[in-house]
Amino acid sequence: MREHQTPAAGWTNPLRDPQDKRLPRIAGPGGMVIFGVTGDLARRKLLPAIYDLANRGLLPASFALVGYGRRDWSKEYFESYVRDAVTAGARTPFREHVWRRLAEGIHFVRGTFDDDAAFDRLAGTLAELDASRGTAGNWAYYLSIPPDNFPDVCHQLDRAGLAAAGPDNWRRVIIEKPFGHDLASARELNRIVNQVFPESSVFRIDHYLGKETVQNILAMRFANQLFDPLWNSHYIDHVQITMAEDIGLGGRAGYYDGIGAARDVIQNHLLQLLALVAMEEPIAFTPEELQAEKVKVLRATEAVRPLSKTTARGQYAAGWQGSHQVRGLREEEGFDAESTTETYAACTLQINSRRWAGVPFYLRTGKRLGRRVTEIALVFKTAPHLPFADTMTQALGANAMVIRVQPDEGVLMRFGSKVPGSTMEVRDVNMDFSYAESFTEQAPEAYERLILDALLDEASLFPTNEEVELSWRILDPVIEYWAGRGRPEDYPAGTWGPASADRMLARAGRTWRRP
Structure with a gap:
C-alpha cells in the first residue's frame, strides 16, 4: 500500500481547509515532463487537459511543462504544437492570457530514451526551471510510452538524479496502461519501476476511474x-x-x-x-x-x-x-x-x-x-x-x-x-x-x-x-x-x-x- 506524502515544505494553500471537499484543490509549485509528448494520447488528451486545468485556475501560475522526444523541435515550435493541440481538444474556452502564462513554462528536450547526454540536458532544464519558475524541485514524469521503454527511462531518470525526492520536494511517475501482458510481465514491470520510484510515488493511470x-x-x-x-x-x-x-x-x-x-x-x-x-x-x-x-x-x-x-x-x-x-x-x-x-x-x-x-x-x-x-x-x-x-x-x-x-x-x-x-x-x-x-x-x-x-x-x-x-x-x-x-x-x-x-x-x- 502507498503511504500518504505531504506536500513540499513551504507550500500551504490558505484558501483550502483539507476537510472541506467543496473548495477547489489547487496544485502547489511543480511541473510535468511528458515522455511520448508527440504521440496521439498526449495530443488528444494530456495537453488539452493541462490547459483546461490551468484555465480553471487549478495549476499554479508558475507551472512548467517539458516535452521529451526524438524530434528536432525548438521551444517555439513545441509551443506551437501544444497550442494546436489545445485549440483542437480543450473543453474550456481559449483565453490568450492563460495561454501566454502557460507557454512561458513550456520547454522541449530532444533525445532518445537511452541517450545519457539528453537526460543530462533534461536535468539542466529542470534545474533552470526550478530557479526561474519556482517549481521547487517538484516534478511528475508522465510515461506516455510503450512499457518496453520503461526500463531505459527509469534508469536514465535515476542516473541523472531526477528520480530521488529531497526532504522538501517530491518526484512522481505516472504510467499509462498496459501494465504488462500477463502476471509475470506485470510483476517484472512493477519491479523495474519500484527500483527507482517507491510505490507511494507511482501513479498508474486508468482513465475510467x-x-x-x-x-x-x-x-x-x-x-x-x-x-x-x-x-x-x-x-x-x-x-x-x-x-x-x-x-x-x-x-x-x-x-x-x-x-x-x-x-x-x-x-x-x-x-x-x-x-x-x-x-x-x-x-x-x-x-x-x-x-x-x-x-x-x-x-x-x-x-x-x-x-x-x-x-x-x-x-x-x-x-x-x-x-x-x-x-x-x-x-x-x-x-x-x-x-x-x-x-x-x-x-x-x-x-x-x-x-x-x-x-x-x-x-x-x-x-x-x-x-x-x-x-x-x-x-x-x-x-x-x-x-x-x-x-x-x-x-x-x-x-x-x-x-x-x-x-x-x-x-x-x-x-x-x-x-x-x-x-x-x-x-x-x-x-x-x-x-x-x-x-x-x-x-x-x-x-x-x-x-x-x-x-x-x-x-x-x-x-x-x-x-x-x-x-x-x-x-x-x-x-x-x-x-x-x-x-x-x-x-x-x-x-x-x-x-x-x-x-x-x-x-x-x-x-x-x-x-
Missing part, C-alpha cells in the same frame, strides 16, 4: 441507506459490466494486434469497476482505505469454470454499422489475414465472500458492437411470490439498477408498475437520473481529474501494483485457455457479439442487456 459516474458508485453506495440492504446475494441475481464500442480498429494494428479485448479492457477497466461495485465500505474515504477494500475484493475473485462454458470471445467480421458498411478485422489495414486477436471478450467471475456468494459477475467488452456504451447493471432476483395471474405480469421483467458510465451518464432503476386501465396489468417502467439534467456543473474530463490528483498526491483513483497483479491473476487462466484454440468466432459488425456469448448466459437462464 477518473470518470465522474465511476466515482459516483462510491457516493451512491455509501452515502445512501436506500441501497445497502439490497447490495448482496440475498437480492441480486447477477451483475453485468459492459464496455461496448461501435468503432473498429483500422490504423491501430500496431498496438492492438496480439493484445486483444481481454487484455486491453477487462484486466484494467472492467475489473476496477467490479472492485468498486463489490467492495465493502472503507473505514475512511482515504486512498489507503479505498485501495485496501479493492484489494480484498480482487483477492476473492476468480473465473468460474469450466471456461469452455463460462467465457466467450469473438472477432468482428464485415457488416453494417448503422447505415455504413464496414470491413472485418482481418480486412483492416495492418492486420494479418489470419489474425487470431479477439475484438470481443466475455467472462464469468465469482467473488468468494459472504456478500457475493452465488452471484455471477458477467464482464464483456467488444469493438464494432451495436452502440458505444459503458454500464454496470445489477439485476435483482424475482419476487419469491407474485399474487397475480400469469397474464397480469407477462410484460414484467427482473428489477434492475443500471449505472451508466458513458455516454449518457446517470442511473436507471427498472421496476414494475400497473398499466393505467380497468384491468391489473404490470409492466416494466424506468426511473432515470441524468447527470446532464440534474447538475449545471460540467464534470471534469477524466485526464484532468487524474493529472490534478497526481500533482496533489491524491492516490484514491490509481491502482496499486498489488491491484494490477491480482487483476492479471484473475484473467491469466482465461487467456491461457483461449491460447492455441484457433481463431475467435466471427460476429457481424453492428451486432452485440458472437452467439457463444449469448449461450454463456443462456445456460443459466439469463440474457444480456441490450443497452
Whole structure:
C-alpha cells in the first residue's frame, strides 16, 4: 500500500481547509515532463487537459511543462504544437492570457530514451526551471510510452538524479496502461519501476476511474441507506459490466494486434469497476482505505469454470454499422489475414465472500458492437411470490439498477408498475437520473481529474501494483485457455457479439442487456 506524502515544505494553500471537499484543490509549485509528448494520447488528451486545468485556475501560475522526444523541435515550435493541440481538444474556452502564462513554462528536450547526454540536458532544464519558475524541485514524469521503454527511462531518470525526492520536494511517475501482458510481465514491470520510484510515488493511470459516474458508485453506495440492504446475494441475481464500442480498429494494428479485448479492457477497466461495485465500505474515504477494500475484493475473485462454458470471445467480421458498411478485422489495414486477436471478450467471475456468494459477475467488452456504451447493471432476483395471474405480469421483467458510465451518464432503476386501465396489468417502467439534467456543473474530463490528483498526491483513483497483479491473476487462466484454440468466432459488425456469448448466459437462464 502507498503511504500518504505531504506536500513540499513551504507550500500551504490558505484558501483550502483539507476537510472541506467543496473548495477547489489547487496544485502547489511543480511541473510535468511528458515522455511520448508527440504521440496521439498526449495530443488528444494530456495537453488539452493541462490547459483546461490551468484555465480553471487549478495549476499554479508558475507551472512548467517539458516535452521529451526524438524530434528536432525548438521551444517555439513545441509551443506551437501544444497550442494546436489545445485549440483542437480543450473543453474550456481559449483565453490568450492563460495561454501566454502557460507557454512561458513550456520547454522541449530532444533525445532518445537511452541517450545519457539528453537526460543530462533534461536535468539542466529542470534545474533552470526550478530557479526561474519556482517549481521547487517538484516534478511528475508522465510515461506516455510503450512499457518496453520503461526500463531505459527509469534508469536514465535515476542516473541523472531526477528520480530521488529531497526532504522538501517530491518526484512522481505516472504510467499509462498496459501494465504488462500477463502476471509475470506485470510483476517484472512493477519491479523495474519500484527500483527507482517507491510505490507511494507511482501513479498508474486508468482513465475510467477518473470518470465522474465511476466515482459516483462510491457516493451512491455509501452515502445512501436506500441501497445497502439490497447490495448482496440475498437480492441480486447477477451483475453485468459492459464496455461496448461501435468503432473498429483500422490504423491501430500496431498496438492492438496480439493484445486483444481481454487484455486491453477487462484486466484494467472492467475489473476496477467490479472492485468498486463489490467492495465493502472503507473505514475512511482515504486512498489507503479505498485501495485496501479493492484489494480484498480482487483477492476473492476468480473465473468460474469450466471456461469452455463460462467465457466467450469473438472477432468482428464485415457488416453494417448503422447505415455504413464496414470491413472485418482481418480486412483492416495492418492486420494479418489470419489474425487470431479477439475484438470481443466475455467472462464469468465469482467473488468468494459472504456478500457475493452465488452471484455471477458477467464482464464483456467488444469493438464494432451495436452502440458505444459503458454500464454496470445489477439485476435483482424475482419476487419469491407474485399474487397475480400469469397474464397480469407477462410484460414484467427482473428489477434492475443500471449505472451508466458513458455516454449518457446517470442511473436507471427498472421496476414494475400497473398499466393505467380497468384491468391489473404490470409492466416494466424506468426511473432515470441524468447527470446532464440534474447538475449545471460540467464534470471534469477524466485526464484532468487524474493529472490534478497526481500533482496533489491524491492516490484514491490509481491502482496499486498489488491491484494490477491480482487483476492479471484473475484473467491469466482465461487467456491461457483461449491460447492455441484457433481463431475467435466471427460476429457481424453492428451486432452485440458472437452467439457463444449469448449461450454463456443462456445456460443459466439469463440474457444480456441490450443497452
